[in-house]
Ligand code: GUN
């Protein structure tokens with residue numbers, strides 16, 4: 001039981017994933033958040049009198065959700081390049097390795113200028129928060145000062161974040177060891193980074209097997225290793241705090257290594273399609289019992305919205321079904337889980353965030369399906385929370401995310417600081 005006092009109580013529908021079901025719908029619940037931002041209790045709305053006595057809050061102070069409203073957990077973007085937000089959607093006309101040289105590396109060089117960095121990083125944190133990303137796992141650039149600034153901006157605006165390359169310790173922000181990918185590192189460098197991660201128990205992020213050309217390049221550069229995955233593994237870079245983006249072309253043997261080490265995959269479908277990199281078979285990854293979350297991969301992906309990542313994940317899975325009618329398409333419920341609890345597990349942050357469980361931080365989106373200039377409602381398909389959460393995923397946008405909470409604190413709408 002929480003020792004801290006109750007700061008807020010919300011009554012209404014809560015939709016979330018659990019450890020054993022994809023989507024659980026809790027109707028007419030009362031959820032209390034303590035002064036530390038943690039979920040203190042979840043009870044029945046009918047028991048408001050008993051709970052208010054037990055927990056010492058006034059029944060009239062309860063925030064009551066409206067008819068078309070529900071809370072869902074904040075979404076977890078397991079892979080996003082904050083530095084590439086400046087050109088998102090403007091340059092997707094070549095394959096990965098050319099694209100990196102032509103657009104990405106020149107833009108990233110600009111982050112030696114702190115004012116440039118402040119401008120882009122403020123925009124990307126605000127934009128993703130407004131779109132419901134309560135936790136983001138960011139790539140920054142090689143510039144220490146600009147990376148520190150990204151951590152400060154995320155913390156000040158109230159977003160939970162992992163930031164690579166370098167970061168101070170803030171309550172919401174942690175560092176993540178970030179080798180860009182094997183082709184840009186020597187074996188010696190990878191070895192040092194593995195050591196740093198191990199000695200300090202740090203998160204690790206990188207890219208793996210995004211395109212076939214990249215896989216061939218790694219084979220050429222690292223001829224003495226069994227596979228791309230083996231290059232990271234032999235330098236202690238595959239741990240249960242590792243998240244690797246893409247993994248489109250991993251073999252069964254490599255997925256087995258992911259499973260054994262507890263490393264996870266960030267599936268970034270917008271990027272994989274935009275750069276024509278590959279079609280990750282998410283079902284196959286899940287069958288291997290490898291942890292998987294969703295990522296936007298801005299700016300290989302052109303959208304900073306996790307709702308877009310949800311849609312592209314479903315589309316990619318359906319495209320696989322068109323190719324092979326025996327394919328077991330991902331369900332909406334499974335993908336909702338990947339965007340929330342699945343992502344927090346992929347980042348090994350699920351002790352703190354990912355769903356509504358007593359003791360976790362209250363990282364939540366207040367959704368109103370009636371908010372974007374009229375109901376995104378279907379006369380023929382009835383109402384109710386199941387329909388409402390499906391509607392958000394299929395045709396909702398940031399206008400339907402009316403409030404965002406991180407660690408109990410409302411962070412959207414933005415509060416201008418004095
Ligand atoms: N592989 C190495 N660097 C990058 C990057 O910036 N974006 C993507 N999509 N893949 C990469």
Ligand code: ZN
Nearest residue numbers: 081207245297
């Ligand atoms: Zn990336």
